[in-house]
Amino acid sequence: MAQLSNDCFAFGGEMMAVEQALAQLAERVHTVTGTERVGLTDALGRVLAEEVVAPFDVPPHDNSAVDGYAVFFDDLTPDGDTTLPITARVAAGHLLGRPGQRGEAIRIFTGAPMPSGFDTVLMQEDCRTEGDTVTIPAGIKRGANRRRAGEDMARGSTVLNVGRRLRPEDIGLLASLGRRDVEVRTPLRAAVFSTGDEVRDPGVPLTEGCIYDANRFALIAALRQLGCAVTDLGILPDRRDAIRDALGGAAASHDVLVTSGGMSMGEEDHVKTAVEAQGSLHFWRLAIKPGRPVALGTVKDAAFVGLPGNPVAVMVTFLRIARPILLRLMGVADEAPALFPVRAGFTYKKKPGRREYVRATLVRAADGVMTAVKHPRDGAGILSSMVESNGLVELPEEATRVEPGVIVDFLPFSEVR
Missing domain, CATH: 2.170.190.11 (Molybdopterin biosynthesis moea protein, domain 3.)
Structure with missing residues (x-):
């Protein structure tokens, strides 16, 4: 009898490292949106499509x-x-x-x-x-x-570069230059659907063996937070033809298609084959936990992002993999979030060769040092663990153990909103 494994990462051939995947993204993903002019009051969160040069000194006089x-x-x-x-x-x-x-x-x-x-x-x-x-x-x-005149901005200097997501302070800066409007990228058109015969929309009766669809609503919210124009395509059954037709139809009117579930190698996981039937997949198995089955591809002229089915895996892979893809499609010049070195306040073991993300909350220890406290529950289906944490500890592939007091990289959720 073959030995069974309780490690879902143990089989299926070589997996791609996160850094390798992100490097491929930088090479393969390019801006797909057009441009438009909008008033400053409508420009928050939009991606700048013009270089902004100061036409005069700010302040204009001493x-x-x-x-x-x-x-x-x-x-x-x-x-x-x-x-x-x-x-x-x-x-x-x-x-x-x-x-x-x-x-x-x-x-x-x-x-x-x-x-x-x-x-x-x-x-x-x-x-x-x-x-x-x-x-x-x-x-x-x-x-x-x-x-001094010009100590804020000197006449002729570039003050905002193409590809910047406009923040409130950027809007104020534009106003200080006398601008009433600005050239920005049009919103990225994103279509979202979930897969699974067991998935139900909130509000309908929940029959035995079924669950409510948390993934789709979380993804729609995350996409809208990035400034995307989102179409909700609902839940697709576990049938290859239905998934293939839905992907093909959505590709005609959207820039990117985002799915959750159906990306593994089970008999009922049809998204991978549905994509390959009318496009291509560039990678689909990452050395990442939680996560692993994550795909970047194309369906006709639309980009495709396939995320795993477990809710925590969906959120983690969206933040670390899908988000950079989407921002590059939107024309954002620098999509990398900042990670902060903090002290670990927990013990943790991991296998080498994969990037792991540990849900944690930052607290200030008695000595004043910010310390990451691990959430007590690890499961990829425990969505409440994301709600009760304020960020992720990112552990590199070579790490095998974390002890209290060591320095780890912490990604606050506020960095990826």
């Missing part, structure tokens, strides 16, 4: 960084107090209307243009006033509290 008094630095006594007459007042949005003169101080407010000649501003809290004079203590540096 201005005061504080409420206080503008002076000529050379009028100040280096080793004692200096008393100067206050001869004028300048507020934001107004000009003095003449050059400054030696021996005077100007009452100035935050954001007000620096009158010509004045080079230093004293904070009002540091000065003493009496009548129309101000007394300034020694010790201020030349140019203090003076914002």
